[in-house]
Amino acid sequence: MSTPAYERFRALLRARSFAQAAELAGQECAQRGGGDGFWLTQQAVALNADGRAEEALGPAEAALARQPGNPYALAARADARVRLGRLDAARAD
Numbered sequence: 001m002s003t004p005a006y007e008r009f010r011a012l013l014r015a016r017s018f019a020q021a022a023e024l025a026g027q028e029c030a031q032r033g034g035g036d037g038f039w040l041t042q043q044a045v046a047l048n049a050d051g052r053a054e055e056a057l058g059p060a061e062a063a064l065a066r067q068p069g070n071p072y073a074l075a076a077r078a079d080a081r082v083r084l085g086r087l088d089a090a091r092a093d
Helices: 004-014 018-031 037-049 053-066 071-083 087-092
Strands: none
Touching (some): 018 037, 037 053, 053 071
């Protein structure tokens, strides 16, 4: 089941409005007390897509602190690490 907020997020990604998608994900996370693993992961995905890999590490790692086995957060962190040239760390993810 998809929420209206997630549908807006996906539409922003499809429109290549990555900065807006990252902002939306950050707002949704903040509305949930700042520790929502799902929205932290989505924020990392959008930041990576926007070419902001260094910034994407923070939300990806925060999501993993809350949900250590979250494969989507692991993928987002690995994506950021690859973009930053940290290949050994990305392989570990």
